[in-house]
Amino acid sequence: MTTVTTTSNRLVTAFDQARDNTWVRFGVRRFAQLVVSVWVLITASFLMIHLIPGDPVRASLGPTASQSLIRARRHALGLDDPLLNQYAHYLKGVFTGDLGTSITSQLPVSQIIGQRLPPTLLLAVLSFLVVLVVSIPLGVLMGVVTRGGRARRTELVFSSTSVVFGSLPDFLLGVGLVYVFAVSAGIFPVAGRSGPTSYVLPVLSLSIGPAAALARIMRVEMVSVLDADFVRTARAKRLPALKIYLGHALPNALTAAITLGGLLLSALVAGTVLVETVFAWPGLGSTIVQSILAKDYPVVQGIVLVYGAGVLIINLVVDVSLALLDPRSVIKES
Incomplete structure (x- = not known):
């Protein structure tokens, strides 16, 4: 029991020292700012395709594209899923390196x-x-x-x-x-x-x-x-x-x-x-x-x-x- 108490006191002391350290506070503050900035960047990038007036798939494929081709391309891009599902899929793709497929060249x-x-x-x-x-x-x-x-x-x-x-x-x-x-x-x-x-x-x-x-x-x-x-x-x-x-x-x-x-x-x-x-x-x-x-x-x-x-x-x-x-x-x- 005494050993546990001593270890707990040491941890509390180390935490207090780290909290009072200027460089630790600087690092935590900058890391928090970076996380928020990255989240804002990713969210703005995701919303880009949804804030564009009209249908981006039809705009990229041209007016002569058939409805079946447009539906297939929208399904391949995940644009027919609910917005929250698209956002979750986009977040997963960003952190796994899967940024989707080009509409024109079909390359990743x-x-x-x-x-x-x-x-x-x-x-x-x-x-x-x-x-x-x-x-x-x-x-x-x-x-x-x-x-x-x-x-x-x-x-x-x-x-x-x-x-x-x-x-x-x-x-x-x-x-x-x-x-x-x-x-x-x-x-x-x-x-x-x-x-x-x-x-x-x-x-x-x-x-x-x-x-x-x-x-x-x-x-x-x-x-x-x-x-x-x-x-x-x-x-x-x-x-x-x-x-x-x-x-x-x-x-x-x-x-x-x-x-x-x-x-x-x-x-x-x-x-x-x-x-x-x-x-x-x-x-x-x-x-x-x-x-x-x-x-x-x-x-x-x-x-x-x-x-x-x-x-x-x-x-x-x-x-x-x-x-x-x-x-x-x-x-x-x-």
Whole structure:
């Protein structure tokens, strides 16, 4: 009896310690938010096919399709079952990897996504790496050069240029890059995924705007950090300039950059839809456009789920990264 009581007291103590731990509360809160977000995403994806006016099966098969074919297709998709049964079946399919069958190609949706996801993922990752490689060094350099009101003309030119490039739509950039470097100069392929050179124009189309925006934010953050007291103290200790800028100022300036970087990565994933269409890229973006035009709603549902899950994962990674870099934000939220 004494042993049971001691074990129970230890469990209660461990539970109280875990409940009072800031990181445990942070993890539980973020996990609960993720679960709710996933449920909302899945439910919205399920309701998509039911909120569309008219009969989606007839719309996808065309007006000449016979009634027997329409009934057979509706039965195959489970659209003649009660709504709650359809929802339960859809939930089961999502968690088991069975996203249904394409209306037009009769292929499993999971197979279509498995074939088209790697090109889109590679395009988004390469674009994000280009954004980081270009924007962070450029933003840091401009912050150092323009600190304390120095180099006003340089600051004006940089700010104006970054605003212009940051406001240009990525698909419009893609059309311009195709005309200049593919049609006129013939340096890169016009469209398609044929080799390493075929990545250049789509990656630039996706990365130029976000790189300009992130570089502008990095410059502002760097200028602000360089005026902080701890940087003045580091200068008073006569530390090397490189150590002050990279060892002291840069880590503090990266907090806002990581937050914006997560948003930019989410925008890059969404931006692949238009850029892939411009460059005839065989990814999820061009596939969802073709599926919408063909009214192939099971494929649209599956790709929406993938895009939504990608954005949720990116936001989770950003939150965890910010918590590790700035634990005070976790304590403040808790």
